[in-house]
Amino acid sequence: MAHSNLLPEPAPIPDANAVPVVEFSHVSIGFDGKQVLRDISFTARQGETRILLGPASCGKSVLLKLANGLMRPDSGKIYVFGEEVSALPQSDLFRLREKIGMVFQESALFDSLTVRENVAYRLREAHAEDATVEARVQEVLRFVELEHTLDKFPSQLSGGMRRRVAIARAIITHPELLLYDSPTGGLDPITSATIIDLIVKQRDVYGGTSLLVTHRLQDAYMLATHTFNRETNQMQRIPNSGLDFSTTFLVLNNTSVVFDGTLQELQHAEDPFLKEFLS
Amino acid sequence: MEIGEILREKILRVQEYVLLSVEAMANLFRRPLYWGDICTQADIIGVGSLPIVILTGFFTGGVLALQSSSTLSEFGAKSITGQLVSLSMIRELGPVLTGLMVSGRNASGMASELGSMQVTEQIDAMRALGTDPIKKLVTPRLIATVVMLFFLTIVSDTVGTLGGGMVGTTMMNLDASQYFHTSYQALAYPDVLQGLIKPLFFGLIIATVGCYYGMSTKGGTRGVGHATTQAVVTSSVLIIAVDFIISRLMLGIFGG
Ligand SMILES: Nc1ncnc2c1ncn2[C@@H]1O[C@H](COP(=O)(O)OP(=O)(O)O)[C@@H](O)[C@H]1O
Numbered sequence: 363m364a365h366s367n368l369l370p371e372p373a374p375i376p377d378a379n380a381v382p383v384v385e386f387s388h389v390s391i392g393f394d395g396k397q398v399l400r401d402i403s404f405t406a407r408q409g410e411t412r413i414l415l416g417p418a419s420c421g422k423s424v425l426l427k428l429a430n431g432l433m434r435p436d437s438g439k440i441y442v443f444g445e446e447v448s449a450l451p452q453s454d455l456f457r458l459r460e461k462i463g464m465v466f467q468e469s470a471l472f473d474s475l476t477v478r479e480n481v482a483y484r485l486r487e488a489h490a491e492d493a494t495v496e497a498r499v500q501e502v503l504r505f506v507e508l509e510h511t512l513d514k515f516p517s518q519l520s521g522g523m524r525r526r527v528a529i530a531r532a533i534i535t536h537p538e539l540l541l542y543d544s545p546t547g548g549l550d551p552i553t554s555a556t557i558i559d560l561i562v563k564q565r566d567v568y569g570g571t572s573l574l575v576t577h578r579l580q581d582a583y584m585l586a587t588h589t590f591n592r593e594t595n596q597m598q599r600i601p602n603s604g605l606d607f608s609t610t611f612l613v614l615n616n617t618s619v620v621f622d623g624t625l626q627e628l629q630h631a632e633d634p635f636l637k638e639f640l641s
Numbered sequence: 642m643e644i645g646e647i648l649r650e651k652i653l654r655v656q657e658y659v660l661l662s663v664e665a666m667a668n669l670f671r672r673p674l675y676w677g678d679i680c681t682q683a684d685i686i687g688v689g690s691l692p693i694v695i696l697t698g699f700f701t702g703g704v705l706a707l708q709s710s711s712t713l714s715e716f717g718a719k720s721i722t723g724q725l726v727s728l729s730m731i732r733e734l735g736p737v738l739t740g741l742m743v744s745g746r747n748a749s750g751m752a753s754e755l756g757s758m759q760v761t762e763q764i765d766a767m768r769a770l771g772t773d774p775i776k777k778l779v780t781p782r783l784i785a786t787v788v789m790l791f792f793l794t795i796v797s798d799t800v801g802t803l804g805g806g807m808v809g810t811t812m813m814n815l816d817a818s819q820y821f822h823t824s825y826q827a828l829a830y831p832d833v834l835q836g837l838i839k840p841l842f843f844g845l846i847i848a849t850v851g852c853y854y855g856m857s858t859k860g861g862t863r864g865v866g867h868a869t870t871q872a873v874v875t876s877s878v879l880i881i882a883v884d885f886i887i888s889r890l891m892l893g894i895f896g897g
């Protein structure tokens with residue numbers, strides 16, 4: 363990729379020469395004769411948070427599953443960490459997924475396991491020592507502010523709490539790439555805000571690359587305009603209506619990408635669908 | 642949908658089923674084996690099914706003794722009731738009835754459990770967390786079902802023969818020692834072999850069919866209900882069909 367940034371940008375921008383963490387190249391997929399994604403191309407670079415906006419059932423979840431190799435595209439190529447996910451054999455996919463954390467739309471916690479065992483799942487599979495597992499579980503549950511729920515079962519938690527446990531489970535090994543599928547879907551506005559708070563915190567404390575899909579514009583704005591303040595341990599607005607420059611947007615509509623750029627560019631877009639969508 | 646399309650879809654599903662079964666069996670020779678899950682499933686399937694297997698075994702043996710001794714006495718052959726009960730139990734009814742019972746209880750259980758995991762994306766989550774769900778969910782159920790069904794069938798055979806003896810001696814005036822003597826003497830090696838091979842196949846059918854319908858569930862909670870019913874129906878029919886095939890093969894090998 364060539365340097366093509368004509369506009370000087372205030373925040374450190376990701377290295378444009380590095381191999382993108384995620385790259386979709388002309389990806390299409392359909393089910394039962396119905397096209398869901400058509401010729402999708404985009405990239406996510408090291409350190410970027412890419413927010414995918416789109417109306418309900420436009421294929422957002424499908425797109426994330428494609429990125430994680432849980433589905434395969436009908437055509438096109440998908441690269442994650444430079445490896446072609448769309449062509450990797452299963453055994454290599456499991457190895458690649460060690461570097462990827464995924465938060466599912468409805469949390470997808472294992473309902474036969476306690477919160478502790480859900481969060482510890484990855485470490486247990488890797489046969490980590492009990493003491494290490496316990497310490498890491500405590501640490502990550504403290505991060506999502508749910509230390510007191512260790513021995514509860516998912517069915518005993520509220521929707522917002524389940525979502526936090528799902529985030530804890532995904533980030534326990536600090537994966538380099540995080541995939542969030544509608545993390546605020548189905549939650550009330552106040553709970554949604556706490557989840558976004560948590561995602562901003564994860565972005566600004568641990569870093570890494572993420573893909574986040576949502577149909578809620580307010581979440582997307584919040585992610586782009588807020589930063590995590592370690593002193594107050596809270597999220598705050600970036601002063602002078604500043605933006606987080608590593609957070610950029612993709613808008614999907616009717617099987618295609620209709621926008622790819624920053625929040626500023628999105629707000630000034632002329633496309634009638636985008637204007638309608640933003641209003 | 643036209644006929645060709647329906648047929649194509651059916652063939653695709655059978656192909657998916659065969660691939661899943663082969664993969665699940667191949668995992669027997671691959672690490673890791675999830676011993677914890679194998680034990681949990683063995684407990685659910687083996688210990689959990691014991692009461693119904695004992696009850697059905699007992700009453701089946703009993704009714705066999707009842708029916709056969711009254712028929713046999715017409716020919717003056719009441720003394721071989723024991724032989725008839727034990728042969729029927731061990732060759733056919735023990736394996737088939739135990740298989741059907743466990744199918745009703747556990748093929749449905751597996752389909753509904755894996756089905757709800759599928760529709761709530763827990764199976765995808767498992768993959769995303771780096772675990773192969775076939776290794777973690779299907780293979781342990783397969784091992785547990787085959788092993789447990791083998792022993793449950795032996796229990797059923799034993800309880801059935803005992804039940805036949807009890808009914809025969811208390812209700813049909815059979816001589817107890819004669820009953821048990823003939824029932825033991827009648828058993829030849831091919832009968833026992835046949836009776837012990839069947840549960841291995843039936844266990845394989847129950848676990849793979851239950852897991853297949855569970856893993857391929859679509860369409861939310863309604864889909865789970867559908868998968869559950871389908872799993873029981875399909876595995877029961879397959880058990881009876883495979884029973885016929887094995888019986889026929891054994892006759893071919895050992896002669897009638
Ligand atoms: N496994 C699947 N089989 C068939 N159709 C699917 C499958 N997954 C998704 N779809 C269809 O793809 C479309 C997009 O789904 P999804 O990605 O879940 O939407 P959303 O943008 O709301 O997350 C929907 O119409 C859905 O019915």
Ligand SMILES: [Mg+2]
Pocket residue numbers: 422423424467543544
């Ligand atoms: Mg979705």
